[in-house]
Amino acid sequence: MNNRLLFFLLGTFVFINLKTVAQSWSVSSPNNKIRITVELKQPDKNLIYYVDYIENSTTDPVINASNLGVQRMDELFMNNFSFEGITNRSIDENYQNATGKKLSLRNHANEMTVSFKVNNKLLNVVFRAYDDGVAFRYIFPETSGAEYYVTGENTTFQLPTDGSAWIQEFATFQPVYERFFSNGTPLNQNIFTQSAFPALFKTSKFWLLLTEADLHDNFFGSHLDAYYGNGTFKVAVPNQDDGNGFVNFAKSSLPWIMPWRVIMIGKENRTIAESNLVSNLSTPSTIADISWIKPGLSAWSWWSNLDSPTDFAATKNFIDFTSTFKLPYFLVDLRWNQMGNGGNIDDIINYANTKNVKLWLWYNSGGPTNEFYNDHPRDLMHIKEIRRNEFQRIKNLGIKGVKIDFFQSDKQEVIKQYIDILKDAADYQLMVNFHGSIIPKGWERTYPNLVTSEAIKGAEAYLFDGDNYRPNAPVHHTILPFTRNAIGSMDYTPVIIGEGRGVVHYTTDVHEIALLNTFESGETHLVDRAQSYLGLPAIAQKMIQEFPTTWDETRMIDGFPGTHVVMARRKGQNWYISGINGLNTEKTISLNLSFIANGEYAKQSLKDGNTPRDIVPAETNTTIQTNFNSNELMKPFGGFLIVLKRKACQESYTINNSATDVMDTYKASDKITSSVKILSDRNVNYDAGKSIDLITGFEVQPGGTFSAKMGGCTE
Template sequence: MACSPLSNSEKFNITMESPEGHFSVNIYLKYGLLHYAVLNQSEEVVMGPSSLGIKTDRQDYTTMLRCSKQEHEQDLLENMVLISGKKTNRTAIYHQSKFTFVNSQEREMVLEVRTFQDGFAFRYFIPEHANNWSQVQEESTEFYFPQGGLSWLQPYDQASEWTPAYENIYEEYKMASPSPTQNGWCLPALFDSGNKYFLISESGPFTPYAAMHLAEGSKKELYRLAWPDAMDANGLYDAKPRIQGDITTPWRCITITEDLSTLFSSDLVNLVAPPPVSGDTDWIATGLSSWSWLTDHDSPQDFEKLKPYIDLSARMQWPYALIDANWDNMSNGSIEEVIQYAEERDVGLFLWYNSGGKHNVVTEAPRNLLHDAYARKKEFERLQKWGVKGIKVDFFQSDKKEIMALYLDILKDAMDYHLMVNFHGCTIPRGWARMYPNLITMEAVRGEEVYYFGKNFPQKAPVANCILPFTRNVVGSMDYTPTVFTTFDHPHLTTMGHELALALIFESGVQHMGDSPEMYDALPIQTRELLSELPASWEESRLLQARIGKEVIVARRSGNAWYVAGINGEDFPKTWKLNLGALQKFGAFNFSTDTPSLTGVSVQKIAIQSSNAVRVSAYGGFLGKIELPS
């Protein structure tokens, strides 16, 4: 770690290496302006120089800065245990530095930086008097890619009555392309500068602050952070956060890697998050769930229509069933009878809730319960007495500070009442699943329900499915509601084999299976057995083969069993040669893939060899398990 003397602030220049030396971060002052750049092993700039700094209505920390203090720690150890995720146990070594800068008013701003093997993260801290209120005006944080290149981005939408800004679709763009929505880009955002991948995301807020996204790229391949839209949350609250006392921003996270395998398995967003809150977590359990709403929108309000889906979960040995919106207006019985019916069949229930409040106008119910602390705790107490396992909370539609606080308040209270949480109509995962292990999954993805209303979705979905494992799903569990075969208003182009594979390709702590009992019952018995035993948490995940937007093959391990799946994002058949011997030296590979007619799935079994061939159709796929020898 190189450092120049503090006596000459214009010469402040320090380089922090990653623990294994794959890259380094250069932080320096030039004419009182703070910058950073990312260097490769040959000390060539591969990202930056980019600006740093923050400005409030009280102080400006973007100009006339000098460094007054440095603190450095090397080879710190981070042990992380997650209940759901790509890998439940992870150990990481990181380096940490804290730089204190003073502005022309002699007021302090601290920049904290951590470098990991596969990336780095930084955040700002501004000490303020406990009684002072400040409004953050801007962050000068930039992300500049001097070489240009490709990017895989999701346009940032204007939140509507029904949808948040984080439910567009990922596509490939040339670097610095204008956003189709003119609102910029969602996080995470993936860039390829030619020899390295950069995934930009955010961890937090964990204290009062707004969540952010990327403003449009400029012709200079420069991206900056942007505030939430002022009209989000039904026009309530300030887009720029007003904060009492100290200001701590979220971590700005940048995963850096030369290969897709490291990107796929990155956990940087969780590694910089606070450790779990204290408390027993034995009651938190991952698993698959039936979900009736997708194939019958009225079913959550009808006990008789819910019974087949609860029976499906019992028959498939899935631990959960999700009861969606308006269950508080139940016909042909009561919600208490639904709960009793499920309990008798050893099926745990998740119940749906509206997050509003005045911050949305959606009338689906129950609503006006979770935004108020007193009403929320009373409702959670009732759910705990009923034996409900978790809640699905929908329609947040904003990244403003007050809505970010609502997420955390719901998680905290739900933890106290032993309730798992699934957020929908929401922002992306931001490290909260480590802090609150009861956060089991989040939406923030355009999933299967879009086959109802998205005219162009079937054409874009196969490619997007091969981008999501390297973008949205990197940062946390993703409730895509996969493995649906039913034809909706806009039919699938993906085959049944592709749809089967999504249950493994996409990671989610609770995997909601969105099709009808009749469709799952019609599958071959071996395929049903595979779906019946499929886990939803993993001790290990590996990327076996991939080309972004074109194909993805994934293997995940639970205990001694490996599960393998692949999806084809292109419109022609392929034969993949899989090196399954690297996963298990003995046994056979039992898998379900496309039939020649593309109308269903066939079941095949092959002995494990050094190179196994699996053929898939156009937009096809497969799902299988390595069978251990008897």
């Protein structure tokens, strides 16, 4: 009957023309709670998508009907679509990162690729559903060596208007993502300016974060267009003024794979803060051996003395501090090529080598569109041959990393420069830190030598925007783990101590030290003067010196953007727990530490004292037991920091779930009791002084290795 269905219903013949009925296709997350659906609508034959959350037989909308489409110069892929086909696959892989909230990650999702044609030209839309969100991307799958141009997107995110937003105004010229996030702006209000990714939202039932991932050198960095209180956020291309003359469209041959449009989704805000969705969506590492990538703490003199990089004596003194404080790295910032007063940069490199201090060097990204003409060294990073020669030169000198600044653009030509720098730096085993830069796009997975980037209004704002920054900094700190730091490492440059630099700050000194744990950055630069850190209590000094910058696990224990954050991170068997208070009132936090393996720990802690500059340090032994709780008081704009270091030999172990099964070797003076599965990729050893009890539930899966012996702590 040629696209007609015939039904016999209650004695009546009913004809339904399929050409007037929408077609739809869906894919769900591995836990079947999140579902994204795409529809081919009639009569315009346009594409929409929507996202639902299904739990206990109840379906709640997360993203309402939103537009899909791409504007290519030779064709508008916005309507007149015809369906061509669909493929599905499951993704389940494990991989390692060099930095981030969690180094060992699982990428687990269901994927659906739906193919369409417009005027005989193909467009694929790929959808992925994860347990913590969804993503989609556009692909032109045909093959052609000709150049094609994308001038925009039809992509929208249709949110309910009963929610709130934490979003940052987009800087339309020289975007560097260094403005405050709004603090819960109602979604029924107009936001006339454009907004930057990432954008955080709270609706009546869900937390959402919008961003993009897996951006390659064949596209530009996107943001969100102006908002008019109707729930519609639209993807926008770079502004024409951005980039000083570069075009604001993208070009490529075919096939052409564009970035993921990412929607993190959770019923609790901790889902957003803990998510690794940007990394999971990004291209796997292009560096086979990442063992040379060694993130860590770094001293940094520029904030405390802006002229120090040009002053050999001042820099030498800071290298002495770096060595005394047992930090692995020191960053020599801008204008180091103009160093005088007793020596030059070569002399500093030689001196640092005698102190076993590894150096990072600053560079201006340079190039004809870069207007920061007076900040040197510049024009060494935008031409491949010159850049590679410089990387070879400094590698031979023992330099370990480069901080490259002043990109100021999201256009395709600059995106290509970022990626070329990362590729070339990897060839010379150099780590990279981007400043004056774009937000993370998943490059930390693809190019793991990128250990951090700025794209944040950080501690340097105390120097240049102090009157505005000072009263807003405490709230700003509590928003960042849910926004900017949720998508990748963030070089905020924390830990201002006292006011010796002459910089007044409302946060307590404990709040500042707690930022080491509240924020995540593979390379963390300590911002303040040497004297500030050397004047701290001995326990505080030791805690800072030994603080990790990469993590095996991250948990948001408690928090709300704009008020407070309590963060827990694990490195090996040790836990680091921090709290910061964004409000000018005291706040007591009840800590439930049931996720920490039972046992004996050495505990170090820092708490607020009577004044914002007082620190109350403590060091003791403690025993963590099931449902262990403690109360922590934070003073106004205050905080706390706790380090729990597990003792090497415990009296006993009870290993019964994933929270207690975190090691490969267990030693106990008395007994070990286990009821867990040893998975196929594990090699586990139990060593007890008196008994090893393998009870119901214990199993060694094929491929797994398990051994047990008696000896315990005596060996």
